[in-house]
Amino acid sequence: MPLPGEFSLIARHFRRLAGPGSLDLSDDAAVFDPPPGCQLVAAADAVVAGVHFLPDDPPETIGAKLLRVNLSDLAAMGAAPLGYLLTVALPHGTPDGWIAAFASGLAADGERFGVHALGGDTVSTPGPATFSLTILGTVAPGAALRRGGARPGDRVWVSGTLGDGALGLRVLRNELAPDAAGHLARRYRLPEPRLTLGAALAGVARAAMDVSDGLLQDLGHLCRASGCGAVVEAASVPLSDAARAAIGADPALLSLALTGGDDYELLFAAPSERSEEVLTRAAAAGTAVTPIGVFVEGAAEVVARGADGAPLPAQQGGWTHF
């Protein structure tokens, strides 16, 4: 009785991703000891070819981005990664080399972020390639950064730069001229999960989330969870050199820095009197952070103000699926 192709495929490509507790991906389930004295953190994301990634994206980046997006959820909780489970639905006839490259991207990122596969499933689909990843992590008891803790008067902070992901997608769709260094496309394909920063913010940030659907929409979620509003100074939103150049050439693109998805930066609230501490901790974590506004009393509304202090016209919302 020969081993059917599904098992051979797992052995060829996915077993190399397996870490401690995975039982080599060859039993019914993974078995592992939870790290002592920790709470567990868990999140899951799914991506579909043609919806969340471009069918001609390098396969190395597709699994890696899915892992990074999940790691970003851990970062937003201040958690550290423990392991992941991956389900893969592939069209018949997917080239073996494509699967190998997909797995290579995951393997490289697994090494980089110290996180390995615990299990998963591989199936066929008559539709587009579809992947789902569940990340497990740990956090010190009570230290998780929730969304609901922001208070009026707290500063609104973001890490890194915003808008690169949305601009990068336009570049990859040939709707925008690429920057010479390829920064924008790279940021779309391989966002940087802010794990070190997230862990460093425990005890100083009062609320946090990651920016995946666009700054204004996600800040709205944080406001609703916290029961307050927020005012953002559009001119304070941090931009990369590449984004600044693109917006300089076409000022209408500024709205992408406010509403574009795929940034995976951390958005967080901290008491204004602790701004120095925020900056010190972020510097130690090696990640730039920028204050971009303030939480205010009142309804859970987000206002973006221009350089003249007047509210910008209502921005188009972030990315939505339905």
Added chain:
Amino acid sequence: MPLPGEFSLIARHFRRLAGPGSLDLSDDAAVFDPPPGCQLVAAADAVVAGVHFLPDDPPETIGAKLLRVNLSDLAAMGAAPLGYLLTVALPHGTPDGWIAAFASGLAADGERFGVHALGGDTVSTPGPATFSLTILGTVAPGAALRRGGARPGDRVWVSGTLGDGALGLRVLRNELAPDAAGHLARRYRLPEPRLTLGAALAGVARAAMDVSDGLLQDLGHLCRASGCGAVVEAASVPLSDAARAAIGADPALLSLALTGGDDYELLFAAPSERSEEVLTRAAAAGTAVTPIGVFVEGAAEVVARGADGAPLPAQQGGWTHF
């Protein structure tokens, strides 16, 4: 800024599935305490419309079956469920009532099996509906039932009855006349995870797995992991009344009891001198178990013998995706 449809959809249909630690499915991740003194167990499965379920299957059964298939993996490890994460990729225009029924099936089974959602993701797809579920569970340290512990001389046991799932699929495809009670179709759509039995087998079973891809193929996996062979008496394989009637009418269908998938019964090894104890524990768990053969020295090969003691012709392998 209105809430986009994706969040409304989650609130309408999936929030009711959420359990402790899920943070109401409204944060970046779930946060929960691992039960003290336990190891963690984790598994994931994906299903695709038209591949793993029939597009006209009742939506109540689709999510429920996916949950049960994952619970069956826990049962095969002797583990108890802790929670699940679900990702849902739905075609545009999926009727709200379909999603509501899908969620209702999951909700009912969540109550029945005492397991709730910790998190997940909802996305759109241009392809068939695709679902992925990661199950988390717990087991006493060192008690997990692995696949690699069977030894020559051990009995081969199975729970429940085999072949119903594969026969049920034929009924639903109008390739086989339905039984009056609808038993076969029901078993295909809603397999019974043997959680109580799995937990009861700790300490007496030396190896276990669940039968998802067909008895002979899965027993082959168990043999390879254990480094021995197995001989199965085909006449001993337990059949339901409905399966027995179908096979009586068409003896060729017997092969489905040996090679058909979708049974989700437990297949396990126990020392022959402990057969009484196996029967006692299974009776206490409320699940019938049947000895169907013996593990033997030698290569990891599985032989099915007929009533005359002669090997049956090599059976077609189980279900495979690639």
